[in-house]
Amino acid sequence: MRLSTKGRYAVTAMLDLALNGTQGPVTLADISENQGISLSYLEQLFAALRSKGLVRGVRGPGGGYYLGRDSDEISIADIICAVDEWVEFTRCKGRQNCQDGQRCLTHNLWDDLSQQIFIFLTDITLHDLVQRGEAREAERREKKASSQVVGLKTQAA
């Protein structure tokens, strides 16, 4: 599945911002190069993100983008909604041709499911992702170090 590539780009860019924006703003040119996304496309995405208050732009030299609020206040759902506008309407909604119940049940079930996915994505923040990533990174370093020790031992033996 794809979960919409647009949303993927937006999440990736916001992650870049969360990682690199700790000391001063990050330029779109940087993100463009880091993530391999075209500059103009990023501009379009960030226009949407800005309009929802997820990022804050600073013009002029030394400018760039900040996160609009703390990374633990920005959920993945926020980001994806900003660029993708989560309009999940069923076909019959509001129409009169949905009285037999059966087909409405199907639609309700789908609505429930997409609601669940939404809640799931609302629970994950940028901060969560960064932290989990760091934890995993540390774990990896740990493992690498211990395997190096083992390697030395086996070499010695």
Next chain:
Amino acid sequence: MRLSTKGRYAVTAMLDLALNGTQGPVTLADISENQGISLSYLEQLFAALRSKGLVRGVRGPGGGYYLGRDSDEISIADIICAVDEWVEFTRCKGRQNCQDGQRCLTHNLWDDLSQQIFIFLTDITLHDLVQRGEAREAERREKKASSQVVGLKTQAA
């Protein structure tokens, strides 16, 4: 967000099958009318679903489609993967230009996230959805009944 409309159609159609396929096969024509999806488009989707063993077709009059296995053995991820082929590759994967670590970290984080979403969708089966829907339906009937009682009471008072 959209999580790909193709997947939505497929899940909706499979739900229709789970609901109506208890006594005999369901024709694509029925699903087409119930869900408002074009017949030929359904055929395409079902070709993919069939190739993954999620549905089983029966030809001839009185024919149609069955679920390929029990509804509690079919996850939402199964369905979406069948029609959408979940190829979630990062841009730099395998290339040599990913040595600085920073950009790979972003990609790893995204990978982790999409992995989590996948696991989430793997945990939800068609059976779950139908059951939850029925439970909610029953709850609604309960409420309606009790509010009717209240209504009668207030009318009586």
Next chain:
DNA sequence: GCAATTACCCAGTAATTTGCTCGGGAAAGA
């Protein structure tokens, strides 16, 4: 055997979305 009914298959295609180029501003700092 024949007609009807269904799944199955494939080629084409309009509409939409994606991801991008280009061309220009407007604000802010050197």
Next chain:
DNA sequence: TCTTTCCCGAGCAAATTACTGGGTAATTGC
């Protein structure tokens, strides 16, 4: 004033979505 950045909008190629229309193959009931 010049450069650097954000900002804005028109246009556009490629891909994807959703559909139309042309079949063929199996199965059922007559």
